Structure formats: structure tokens, C-alpha cells
Amino acid sequence: MRQYIRSTIAMLRLSWQTTPILTCGLFLLDIALLVSSAGLPLALRATVDATTRGAVDTAVGAAAAAAAICTVTAVVNSLHVSMRNRVIDQVSETRLKPRIARDIATLDGIEHLERSDYLDRVTLLRGSAWGVAEGAWAAITTVFTALRLGLVLLLMGSVSPWLVGLVVFAVVPLWCNKRGRTLVNRAEIDSAEAFRLQRHLFDLTTSADAGKEIRVARAGAELTRRQAAAWDDAMVIRSGARLRATCWRLVGWAAFALGFVGALTVVVHSYSRGSASAGDLLLAVSVAATLESAVQAAVNSAGEALEAERLMHAYTWLREYAATERSRAVGTLPPPEVLRTGISLKNVGYTHPGSHSPALEALNLSIPAGSVVAVVGEFGSGKSTLGKLLCKFYRPTTGTIEVDGTDLTELDTALWRARTSAAFQDFGRYPQTTLRESVGLGDLPRLEDGSRVERAIRAADAEALVASLPQGLDTPLGQTFGGIDLSEGQWQKAALARAGMRSDPLLFLLDEPTASLDAPSEHTIFEHYMRHASALARRTGGITVIVSHRFSTVAGADLILVLGDGRLVEQGTHEELMERGGIYSDLYDIQARAYSLG
Structure with a gap:
């Protein structure tokens, strides 16, 4: 009261x-x-x-x-x-x-x-x-x-x-x-979770994105049944309470x-x-x-x-x-203009709220300035969690992350984000914008910088996308809002271009950045970003982190981190890890055989 x-x-x-x-x-x-x-x-x-x-x-x-x-x-x-x-x-x-x-x-x-x-x-x-x-x-x-x-x-x-x-x-x-x-x-x-579930299932069964898969799998009736069951669960609780009231x-x-x-x-x-x-x-x-x-x-x-x-x-x-x-303790220090030593993780662990098992545990490693680091591992090994920690989306549950010897939590978050570029697997789609605006949002102060936008488009191998649109870069996006709808791969290319807008990041994170692209596009994009990483290393000592489950794309990295069950199980160059004959070598061989058979 x-x-x-x-x-x-x-x-x-x-x-x-x-x-x-x-x-x-x-x-x-x-x-x-x-x-x-x-x-x-x-x-x-x-x-x-x-x-x-x-x-x-x-x-x-x-x-x-x-x-x-x-x-x-x-x-x-x-x-x-x-x-x-x-x-x-x-x-x-x-x-x-x-x-x-x-x-x-x-x-x-x-x-x-x-x-x-x-x-x-x-x-x-x-x-x-x-x-x-x-x-x-x-x-x-x-x-x-x-x-x-x-x-x-x-x-x-x-x-x-x-x-x-x-x-x-x-x-x-x-x-x-x-x-x-x-x-x-x-x-x-008490019924909010069930109510939220039934709303999600309703949105899922009525959305265009999931519609194709639902119809091929003939899962519509089952999803509708589950939506109705979740609604019933919520209504049983609510109706009972209303009757007693x-x-x-x-x-x-x-x-x-x-x-x-x-x-x-x-x-x-x-x-x-x-x-x-x-x-x-x-x-x-x-x-x-x-x-x-x-x-x-x-x-x-x-x-x-x-x-x-x-x-x-x-x-x-x-x-x-x-x-x-x-x-909570909010950092006020500016990030360094140029990375000198790099990023160090000291006994870093992270547990999601409400979870009893850590997503990452006792992580100790040093990432040298100017290096290209690949993070690999099976699904659920903690790869994306590590990327989110580096971007300050999460705070470590234990341990510290240091940038040139300064605790990351002491750095001003807005300034650190201004020196970070990232492309994520679950990338954003921005309907009711033009392609130019959708890409330019990657560096808001340079939204109107045409040359920067075009350079980012080239880096993402998206010139063909621009050429296919009726108004080029000025084509409105999002069919729901009267624009042009893009395919999954085209949306991902727009996201990659958005990540390439900033010219001087200290951290450049690519989290499964080509999951929706074909092999030739993937190869072209990674070649470009490897060159971009070298240029970035010379200018700012910036670190490029590539999270990927495709081992062929990470072989050229300076350092490969292999995660398993939230722990760092192996680290080294491709050659060192192959020679060691451990988990990385086994997974690489399995994937190579699968691709050769394909």
C-alpha cells in the first residue's frame, strides 16, 4: 500500500x-x-x-x-x-x-x-x-x-x-x-508466463517468416493446439480467481x-x-x-x-x-585510442539469471592487440556468451575483463560501444527504412555519409543486392510497411554492411556472421574482413573476434579458442591445434569430411 x-x-x-x-x-x-x-x-x-x-x-x-x-x-x-x-x-x-x-x-x-x-x-x-x-x-x-x-x-x-x-x-x-x-x-x-507463451505461439503461426516451415512440416494444427493449451492454462488460473472474486x-x-x-x-x-x-x-x-x-x-x-x-x-x-x-558501478573512463597490449580475461565466469549452471566458467586468456581471434566449439559451449561479455552486454559473474590493463567495467559503456562494431547471427531487421539508412545505422553520426555507406556495402559483398533493388540504396525495406522484402541472406548482408560502417573500432565482433549466406559469398566476405582486420590492427591495434561453427573460415586466425561446456579446452593457431590432435583437430576433420562428401 x-x-x-x-x-x-x-x-x-x-x-x-x-x-x-x-x-x-x-x-x-x-x-x-x-x-x-x-x-x-x-x-x-x-x-x-x-x-x-x-x-x-x-x-x-x-x-x-x-x-x-x-x-x-x-x-x-x-x-x-x-x-x-x-x-x-x-x-x-x-x-x-x-x-x-x-x-x-x-x-x-x-x-x-x-x-x-x-x-x-x-x-x-x-x-x-x-x-x-x-x-x-x-x-x-x-x-x-x-x-x-x-x-x-x-x-x-x-x-x-x-x-x-x-x-x-x-x-x-x-x-x-x-x-x-x-x-x-x-x-x-501467476499466469503471465502462460499468457506470454500463447501470444508468442499466435504470433508465430500468423507470421510470414515461420509460415513456410510450418506448412511444410504440417505443424500448424499442433502449434495451434499448444497455443490453445497455453491460453487454457492462463484462463484456468484467471477464471478461477475471478469466480472466487x-x-x-x-x-x-x-x-x-x-x-x-x-x-x-x-x-x-x-x-x-x-x-x-x-x-x-x-x-x-x-x-x-x-x-x-x-x-x-x-x-x-x-x-x-x-x-x-x-x-x-x-x-x-x-x-x-x-x-x-x-x-551499479558505471564506468567513466574513456577507452584507449589505440590498443597496446590487448584484452585479458582473468578467471571470468558468467551464469544467466535464474540458471544454476554457468554458461562460462574460469576463463583465463590473453588476446593480443591487433590479433584475429576465432572462437569455436559445439552449440551451447559459450561462444556467443563470450562475445556478449566483450561487448558489455553482460557483466561477468566472477573475474574481470581488462582492456590494456583497465577493468572493462570501469570504461564508459557508451564510449566503449562507440569503439565496437559487431554483426550477430540474430541480426536486426529495420523495416520502414531505406537500405542506405539500414546500413548507415551502424554508425549513426555518419548516417548520411554516402561514401562510408558504399564502402560498407562493398565490404559485405552486397553490390549485387543494391543493383537488384528498384531504387538501389534508396529502396524502402519491409513488405509489411509497403517496401521491398529481403531474403534471409540479403538481410544478413545488410547487417554485415552495418557492422562495417565504423572505421576505427577497438573490438570488431563477428558472431556467426555468414550463417545465412552461400559458400562463395562467405569466402569473399571473410577474405575482405581478414584484410580489414589487418588494416584495423595497424591503425588502432583493434582486435577482430570471429565466432563461428565453420572451421574452414577460421583457419587463418592468429589465435583459435576452443570452448566446451563453458570452459576453454584448447587454444593456439590452426597448425598447433591440428598437430596436437585434440578436440579441434577431430572437429575440423569431421567437418572437412562432411564438406568433401557434400
């Missing part, structure tokens, strides 16, 4: 910063509605009592006041709804959505994108920025509704002190509703109905004995009716607040996670 209050205050502050006039106006409208909830029954009582006394002028004036209050209330209610929606729209669209996206996309590492607890919160918040912003105003509505209930009970107490006891029955539906909403909120979190609400309203009937019985009995006037009777009846609507409003607003609490909790969790990540 304390966290929810803090989140509400923060959200109201954000509303004030975004649109102060509308925010102030909303509070004034809430106050006007609060006053009118007491003013109307008082005006009606005055009208009846004045009529029974024969005070016509007073009765007419009180009736006019009642009519005016009704009119103002209707206008204020309409204004309140439209103004509240406007404020929530402004805050969610201009502040919250950009903030959520920024917290996800601008953290230094990518560990959060691989954590199930983080992704569960993201699933809840996907498209729910409006609900987060609404949460603060749901809390304010709940406060004003509680004040309205207090005023109503005071008015009933003026008729008979016994009627104040109705507050006990008014609290029961609120408590029961809170109990029910807590069950629903817990179920939403409904039972709690029924209990609460049944208790209130008993108290409500008892309160009206007390008022009628007092009037029959002459201890209450006709105006008191009308006041009590109208206030009792108002109390019912006030309790209903309180239950609804409390339900909205509790529903929003789930979203606000997820939002606050993400914000605190982002703040914690940014508060």
Missing part, C-alpha cells in the same frame, strides 16, 4: 508537469461533486419542511437550489469524464510510453531481456500505459468517494444516530471487493443489503412515532439511496484502483530495476 501511495503521488506529479491546468481543473471538479452530494439532499429536505410549514418562498428557493445542483452535477460529471480522459491520454502517450520504452531499450546490458520476471512485467505493461496513468486518478476518485460516504453518513446521523452504524455495512463490500481483486491480481502475475463481492453486497433495509426500517419507525419530520424522512430516504450509489461508486473506484495497482506495481518494479541497474 505504501508503494502504491508513492506511485500515485509520482503519477500525479507527472500529470501536473504534463498538463497543470487540466490537473488542477480535475481536482476542482472532484470538490464540486463532493459538495453537490451533500447539497442536494439538504435542499430537498428544506423544500419539504418549508412546504409543510407553508413557507412558499422558502420552498421555492430550496427547490430551485435543488434543481440547480442537479444541473450543475450533470454538467460537472460530463466535464469530469472528458477532462480525466484527456489528462490520462496526455500522460500515457507523451510521458509513460516513452519512459517505459526508454527503460527497456537504454539499459547498458541485455540481461533484463532474458529474465522471465522482467518479461512478465513487460507483458502486463504492453499497451497498458493508459492503465498506469489511470491508476493515480482511480486512487483520487476512491478518496473523494470515501469523503462522499462520510458526508452521507453524517447527514443520516442528523436524522438518527443509529443510522451511522450503516458505515459498518458500507465497509463490508469494499473489503470483500479488495479481497477479490487481490486474488485476481495474483492470478494475473465474484463470490466475495456477492457476500459483501448481501451484507450491505441487510444493513440498508435495516436503516430504512429505523427511519420509517422514527417518522411513524413523530420523532422525525417529513423532510427528515425524505432526507433519509434520498441519502440512503445516495449511500447505495456511493458505496457502488466506492467499490467500482476501489476496484479500478486495485486493478491499476497491478499495473502500477509492474511499472514501479521496472522503474526500480532500471534505477538499480543504472546505480
Whole structure:
């Protein structure tokens, strides 16, 4: 609850910063509605009592006041709804959505994108920025509704002190509703993973990329069955919680109905004995009716607040996670202009969040400046994890990575990334850009540098790709957005060209960079990048790291690292490793025989 209050205050502050006039106006409208909830029954009582006394002028004036209050209330209610929606729209669209996206996309590492607890919160918040912003105003509505209930009970107490006891029955539906909403909120979190799975399977079965394989394998029915099963798993949890919540609400309203009937019985009995006037009777009846609507409003607003609490909790969790990540030791030192000694790994280990077995363990090695290093090994041996550590996507769980003797964590991440170039196997596709822009994004300050883009295109052996497009480098990409769709290999060539945009990286990482290319293209590209690595070594002492499962592409590397089960099992040149007759030699021979047979 304390966290929810803090989140509400923060959200109201954000509303004030975004649109102060509308925010102030909303509070004034809430106050006007609060006053009118007491003013109307008082005006009606005055009208009846004045009529029974024969005070016509007073009765007419009180009736006019009642009519005016009704009119103002209707206008204020309409204004309140439209103004509240406007404020929530402004805050969610201009502040919250950009903030959520920024917290996800601008953290230094990518560990959060691989954590199930983080992704569960993201699933809840996907498209729910409006609900987060609404949460603060749901809390304010709940406060004003509680004040309205207090005023109503005071008015009933003026008729008979016994009627104040109705507050006990008014609290029961609120408590029961809170109990029910807590069950629903817990179920939403518990079922988030199953819900995320069914959404992924739905996207998979309806995407063009997977469509061909699904149809050839005739796997559509099975994937649909699994999607339905995941949906059922999520709905069983959620539906069960909603059913129990409904039972709690029924209990609460049944208790209130008993108290409500008892309160009206007390008022009628007092009037029959002459201890209450006709105006008191009308006041009590109208206030009792108002109390019912006030309790209903309180239950609804409390339900909205509790529903929003789930979203606000997820939002606050993400914000605190982002703040914690940014508060961890952040490097401030610039990377060296030129590498002198190279990169050293000292007892480096890494374990993925939630995993019990390390992806890398006790890694000790030195990578000389200006060298070409190949990292090979079977799938799951830790090759890509090593590349991510070098790029500062992960922080080592144990040990240190040093760049010319300086701990990598002490280097400014943005500056280190500015001296890093990389092409990954799971490369990015950037629809709604031209090919020129898609390549130029590899070095954003030089996005418009035509000569640099063309040089990167040549390095990736992508001139034929440019020639095949109707508008060359200025061809829009992405069929979904009205552009030209590329094949897997063409997208990979664009990614390789993007990686070649920077001219002076200290680290040039190629992580399975040609997995989608044919053998001639692969050979041409590696020849070029070997020449590029030599030029890079002369200019900056830069290190080129090639992660590959194709041994024929790494034979010319200065140093070959063989990983197995997260450990460094062999290292040396191609000739040294072949002469040693170990794991590398066996794998190389197996692959060579496979290619010769092919």
C-alpha cells in the first residue's frame, strides 16, 4: 500500500508537469461533486419542511437550489469524464510510453531481456500505459468517494444516530471487493508466463517468416493446439480467481443489503412515532439511496484502483530495476585510442539469471592487440556468451575483463560501444527504412555519409543486392510497411554492411556472421574482413573476434579458442591445434569430411 501511495503521488506529479491546468481543473471538479452530494439532499429536505410549514418562498428557493445542483452535477460529471480522459491520454502517450520504452531499450546490458520476471512485467505493461496513468486518478476518485460516504453518513446521523452504524455495512463490500481483486491480481502475475507463451505461439503461426516451415512440416494444427493449451492454462488460473472474486463481492453486497433495509426500517419507525419530520424522512430516504450509489461508486473506484495497482506495481518494479541497474558501478573512463597490449580475461565466469549452471566458467586468456581471434566449439559451449561479455552486454559473474590493463567495467559503456562494431547471427531487421539508412545505422553520426555507406556495402559483398533493388540504396525495406522484402541472406548482408560502417573500432565482433549466406559469398566476405582486420590492427591495434561453427573460415586466425561446456579446452593457431590432435583437430576433420562428401 505504501508503494502504491508513492506511485500515485509520482503519477500525479507527472500529470501536473504534463498538463497543470487540466490537473488542477480535475481536482476542482472532484470538490464540486463532493459538495453537490451533500447539497442536494439538504435542499430537498428544506423544500419539504418549508412546504409543510407553508413557507412558499422558502420552498421555492430550496427547490430551485435543488434543481440547480442537479444541473450543475450533470454538467460537472460530463466535464469530469472528458477532462480525466484527456489528462490520462496526455500522460500515457507523451510521458509513460516513452519512459517505459526508454527503460527497456537504454539499459547498458541485455540481461533484463532474458529474465522471465522482467518479461512478465513487460507483458502486463504492453499497451497498458493508459492503465498506469489511470491508476493515480482511480486512487483520487476512491478518496473523494470515501469523503462522499462520510458526508452521507453524517447527514443520516442528523436524522438518527443509529443510522451511522450503516458505515459498518458500507465497509463490508469494499473489503470483500479488495479481497477479490487481490486474488485476481495474483492470478494475473501467476499466469503471465502462460499468457506470454500463447501470444508468442499466435504470433508465430500468423507470421510470414515461420509460415513456410510450418506448412511444410504440417505443424500448424499442433502449434495451434499448444497455443490453445497455453491460453487454457492462463484462463484456468484467471477464471478461477475471478469466480472466487465474484463470490466475495456477492457476500459483501448481501451484507450491505441487510444493513440498508435495516436503516430504512429505523427511519420509517422514527417518522411513524413523530420523532422525525417529513423532510427528515425524505432526507433519509434520498441519502440512503445516495449511500447505495456511493458505496457502488466506492467499490467500482476501489476496484479500478486495485486493478491499476497491478499495473502500477509492474511499472514501479521496472522503474526500480532500471534505477538499480543504472546505480551499479558505471564506468567513466574513456577507452584507449589505440590498443597496446590487448584484452585479458582473468578467471571470468558468467551464469544467466535464474540458471544454476554457468554458461562460462574460469576463463583465463590473453588476446593480443591487433590479433584475429576465432572462437569455436559445439552449440551451447559459450561462444556467443563470450562475445556478449566483450561487448558489455553482460557483466561477468566472477573475474574481470581488462582492456590494456583497465577493468572493462570501469570504461564508459557508451564510449566503449562507440569503439565496437559487431554483426550477430540474430541480426536486426529495420523495416520502414531505406537500405542506405539500414546500413548507415551502424554508425549513426555518419548516417548520411554516402561514401562510408558504399564502402560498407562493398565490404559485405552486397553490390549485387543494391543493383537488384528498384531504387538501389534508396529502396524502402519491409513488405509489411509497403517496401521491398529481403531474403534471409540479403538481410544478413545488410547487417554485415552495418557492422562495417565504423572505421576505427577497438573490438570488431563477428558472431556467426555468414550463417545465412552461400559458400562463395562467405569466402569473399571473410577474405575482405581478414584484410580489414589487418588494416584495423595497424591503425588502432583493434582486435577482430570471429565466432563461428565453420572451421574452414577460421583457419587463418592468429589465435583459435576452443570452448566446451563453458570452459576453454584448447587454444593456439590452426597448425598447433591440428598437430596436437585434440578436440579441434577431430572437429575440423569431421567437418572437412562432411564438406568433401557434400
